[in-house]
Amino acid sequence: ALGANSPFLFGKELWRETRIALFEQATDTRPEELKAQGVRPRVWFGERWITSIFDQFEENVRYFPALLPITEEEDPVEVFERGDAPALQELRLHNGTIYRWNRPVYDVFRGKPHLRVENRVLPAGPTVVDILANAAFYYGALRVLAEEDRPIWSRMSFTAAEDNFHQGARQGINARIYWPGIGEVPATELVLRRLLPMAHEGLSRWGVDTEVRERLLGVIEQRCLTHINGAEWQVRTLHQIDSAEQPLDRRDALREMLRRYVEHMHSNEPVHTWPLD
Template sequence: MGEKVVAGSFDLSDRQRYRDKLQQCLTGLERLLAQQRFDRPKNLMGLEIELNLVGADGLPKMLNAEVLERIASRDFQTELAMFNLEVNIAPHRLGDRVFDRLAEELRIALAYADRKAAEVDSGIAMIGILPTLDRDDLVSSNLSDVDRYTLLNDQIVAARGEDFTLDIEGVEHLRCTSRSITPEAACTSVQLHLQVTPGRFADVWNAAQAIAAVQVALGANSPFLFGRELWRESRPPLFQQSTDTRPPELKAQGVRPRTWFGERWITSAYDLFEENLRYFPALLPICDEEDPLEVLDAGGTPKLAELVLHNGTVYRWNRPVYDVADGVPHLRVENRVLPAGPTVTDVVANAAFYYGVVRALAEDTRPVWNRLPFEAAAANFDTACRYGIDARMEWPRRGRLGGTTTVDAVSLVRDELLPLAEAGLDAWGIEPADRDLYLGVIDERCRRRANGATWQAATFHRAQEKGLSREAALAATTRRYCELMRKGDPVHSWPVGLPEPAPLG
């Protein structure tokens, strides 16, 4: 949620006025769609990565204001907590050697940020959840000093009316409470954007939902939280629980959580924006002066400011985005399922796989969403978060028999989805060298059944076997992770365990 928000309080009339403005915005969106006012295809993709700041000891550093001051670049922005940053890469046109160019830009940007962070004895860590985070790190006093985060926290806390309960049972069981949304800051992700026309939006969003579980299985990188080993990708349950405005009674009534996979395949982008208004009360009822319908009547392009702000407080794993560039509106699918890291090569490989598979599935004459129940896609997502690359999931059978079958994630990727990703990247016009390099990283992860989560867990347990305490093992794992992350070799090639100390003399 990057919109500028000024802290303040709201009264009863603010919420009613905001609700009215939201309905005007929704009507405006409907008219824009009917008038075919949206930008033509440009094959544009974008990328954002949330980052952690860590010290040489592997522990979080609450220094984002100081680091951002030294970086002094609009490409880097603050995030929820003082140990978070975000880097935004300018949009790129899909085609040619775009992934190599993207990788080079990321390496340069992250190396620069890392050098600047070192000036205050810190460093950049690109990881789903920092293993050394403690409950005392994730308190409201460590929220970034930005109005929108303070206001968002206050409104979610007020809507819930009681402490947040974190209850995640995986390899180990974590149960604790929080008085703020700050535990959400533990979740650092990669967000992949794809600009699409209204006519293609539903197919792209449905395809992204169908493969969300596979993305998580391949890219899992968040096995630890507060010193406990939980799910292979613990971000989704943590994010949902740390932003959950529902006390138990509302959960029992079937009220939807604000962090949401969804509940149906769609036929239009309008479906998602309309659901967001129908199901979720406003958290930030801040009204813009613009009258979107008057702007439309005058032949202009409305910002739909209230709709955009509200949309940013509903945390779908594939989020619809409305935006205006150079006076022309456009739509994007924002894919938010992947954790950050482990390396630039891994991030770009994940992106190449996503853009390739989504294109191929969106253009399939037998769409996967016509053959896979939505409930199965949602269950697949949960299973992939729990088990990572070892997950088994439901998927449509190939051939004429129809129906679904349970398949190993690795087999599904290697036998069916990697060929689709290759065809999709060819359709985007990606150079074969780029295509083969980054899809080869995905294939090697599958062949070795190795990703960030498996490496973290295995290295942590090796450290404990050497006699390190839990805290020391987590810190040593984090330090080694950061060392290998900076070297840049993809995670499937990382040696498991801690290096042996150099011999004396």
């Protein structure tokens, strides 16, 4: 919701983060018959909370056939027994063809195996400082949520989380979000009253300097107060150009909006500070 930055596709104003719907639809090759049978799409939010990485890999095998029949010569059991980390190339390749928006990944880096979670939700831009602010907010809030005595996933249904995800993508910064103990509230209000203090605390636990924390989360705060993120700036600017200049072709207005976007992007000033005229 806060980071939405792709409101246009082929000249049409669509979702505030159209990238989500575009990727889900463009990669969904299931005919209606298979959809009715419950066959899962390869791009999805998921269908339940998982408590172990094994849950995900079991789902992968159960629901998704391998796209590429490739096998490696490595014997992972033999590699493990001699004290090394198996590459598990087949598992990694298979997991790489299933695009959960938050995707746990097994990998080996410099000989050390690890698990990580790919957050594929956060949009890029409009500026580097906006990207850093998004990441700081996400990792700060995540730290606190993960360490709570009663974690969020024990208080919110998976269906509610999925609905929040799509509402944020569809409505952007104007979305209304469900939160346990509060109910449905504007995303900006939820951030200002609940999640932003949480992000400050989380970054403090990570050891982030106060000056850096205040700078980056201040961008998030002002974005909420002004109700301007990348998507809103693009939409409002386009409408302003349409109204003021009455171009013969809407593509002219889109080109002018994009020209201004690129110009402001190189300033590295947060998008909520960009002029709308």
